[in-house]
Amino acid sequence: MNESNLIRKIKKGDENAMDILIQSYYPFIYAYVSRKMLMDDCAKDITQEVFLRFLRYLPTYRQEGKLLHYLYRIASNVCKDYYRKMQYHEDISxxxxxxxxxxxxxxxxxxxxxxxxxxxxxxxxxxxxxxxxxxxxxxxxxxxxxxxxxxxxxxxxxxxxxxxxxxxxxxxxxxxxxxxxx
CATH class of the missing domain: 1.10.10.10 (Winged helix-like DNA-binding domain superfamily/Winged helix DNA-binding domain)
Known part of the structure; x- marks a missing residue:
């Protein structure tokens, strides 16, 4: 299924389409976030937040490129937000x-x-x-x-x-x- 059809179905409330999207892109976003965050527990939560934000902003989403690139951009912003909130310091447990x-x-x-x-x-x-x-x-x-x-x-x-x-x-x-x- 192509990205445009998938997005259209998700906007109409199709939960199967959302599951397909998450299953398709979750591994890529999780890998990116875990490398960025250096903490596995945190990476899972942040990856979930990426998809939640995507859903929250879906009504205003305009497909201008690859969806994966858009998700990477969201992931980058969520990581920055996390660092700001937690005042990240270099503790590696x-x-x-x-x-x-x-x-x-x-x-x-x-x-x-x-x-x-x-x-x-x-x-x-x-x-x-x-x-x-x-x-x-x-x-x-x-x-x-x-x-x-x-x-x-x-x-x-x-x-x-x-x-x-x-x-x-x-x-x-x-x-x-x-x-x-x-």
Whole structure:
């Protein structure tokens, strides 16, 4: 079912259409939010809030691009709102490691630590730089798609991408986290 028909049915109150929409887009939005928030419990709540806001603003929604891009924009705003409300500070509590039985435990732990370290560095970027890096590298969106999400020129996205990479390189070079060979 195409997005236009799905939206039309949802506007008419079709709950099946809403279920289809959520099932289709939830994994993408949840992945984006969990990378942005660094806290899994919070990511589920925020992902729910994204879909609630989408429903709340559905009567005024005008389809100008991909629905997924619109949902990413809502998710970005909900994350910003959350940080403002909670006055986010850099506390990372317990780390949950999900290790599959058939993988090398040592390698899985190292990969998880590298991923978490990378996400900590990304969290030090400003909001738009975080979005560019997360959407580009974790969701494989093009610069054009990211520009559409944020309603900015592609050249601006590219410059923010470059600035983000420079800042990440500088942060990582200045240190903080040290890897030791085990």
């Amino acid at each position: 317990e780390l949950d490691y999900m290790i599959e039985d058939d993988t090398n435990v040592h390698e899985s732990i190292l990969n998880q630590l590298k991923y978490e370290e990378l996400m900590l560095w990304i969290s030090k970027l400003n909001d738009i730089q975080q979005d560019v890096i997360i959407l580009k590298y974790f969701h494989q969106l093009t610069f054009k798609e990211i520009a559409d999400i944020h309603h900015i020129p592609v050249s601006t996205v590219k410059s923010r991408h470059t600035q983000a990479l420079i800042k990440l390189r500088k942060l990582m070079k200045e240190g903080g986290f040290q890897h030791e060979k085990i």
